[in-house]
Amino acid sequence: MSANDLAAAPSLLLVDDDAVFRGVLARALGRRGYAVSEAADVAAALALAAANPPEYAVLDLKLEHESGLPLIRQLLDLDPETRILMLTGYASVATAVEAIKLGATHYLAKPVDADQVLAALHRTEGDAQVPVGGDPLSVERLEWEHIQRVLADNDGNISATARALKMHRRTLQRKLAKRPVRG
């Protein structure tokens, strides 16, 4: 990439607590002509964004001990034009709905590659020739979605969620630790 390209490179803020993943994605995006800045938590992300509001942002939903959701609002407060992509390895309909309503541009489940990230960030709204897929959810997937929904209803309180679901707290913990299955 030349110095000219650098000068014109659109800024992109990448927030993820997984250093390895973050590094790989940052490098891939940099190679594609973006000026990437990285942060591992909400505080660091806000510091970077306050100093220089990015044009694009890629946020991990599940950071070390906090949620990336509030960042959506805060980034949009700094610059309403920011295009935000929510990214997570623990995707669910419940959190997707929440993210989009908060103003995220798109929402993707990990794993993703840099091209998918960029496609999601640039996608113009509206052209919704969506799949409307064929097969119903697997029981496992359905359970995951339901758990996420109830968990959101209970503000992330695991004990309360376990009670509401009539399952053991320990079991719920274990289920949450696992990644959602596809399908």
Place this chain on the structure above:
Amino acid sequence: MSANDLAAAPSLLLVDDDAVFRGVLARALGRRGYAVSEAADVAAALALAAANPPEYAVLDLKLEHESGLPLIRQLLDLDPETRILMLTGYASVATAVEAIKLGATHYLAKPVDADQVLAALHRTEGDAQVPVGGDPLSVERLEWEHIQRVLADNDGNISATARALKMHRRTLQRKLAKRPVRG
């Protein structure tokens, strides 16, 4: 319900191609004080909405041979105030994102009960500190409902259902042998 209540009843348009499900939900919503009109496809829904734009709408994503997604835009064109809930037994993150971006108020995966539908329709953007009705279904109960629905979709074919649900035929048999749990 008195005549006064009827006069004040908020209008709700319910669109689903499954007559049984539609009937059950319509009755349940009617009992809760809504003036429910029903439609089985997009054309019928539009006809009803054009004549009398509803305050609320509950749309099935997967209608017989069409998608319910375009209806979101069309209903909002008729009346931007309409609060729309997308409902589907074939939930996916992708369609959820699309529905919300198109302007839907919320998105839920079937099976749901009437209270959850209303809670979703009334939930305000900020957050859900609203007095939510009854407790959510237990995972066990949810699983049972889902299995029954998919089983019906497959004309009672256990092998096909097991494949669709990505579970073992033997396991499905055992689950079916047990009584439905309540909760």
Place this chain on the structure above:
DNA sequence: GAAGGCCCGCGGCAATTTGCCGCACCCGGC
């Protein structure tokens, strides 16, 4: 009418998951 192809029901057994203990820790109120 024999051969496949699909389906159902069920026994058995190993692997995985649950239920249910416990413990250590953090936090917010009293």
Place this chain on the structure above:
DNA sequence: GCCGGGTGCGGCAAATTGCCGCGGGCCTTC
């Protein structure tokens, strides 16, 4: 400080699932 409630996690017995196999029924096709 002390208490109640939430979180994370190890361990272990009990229950459930996954995955075999078998026999049998009901079609369709050679």
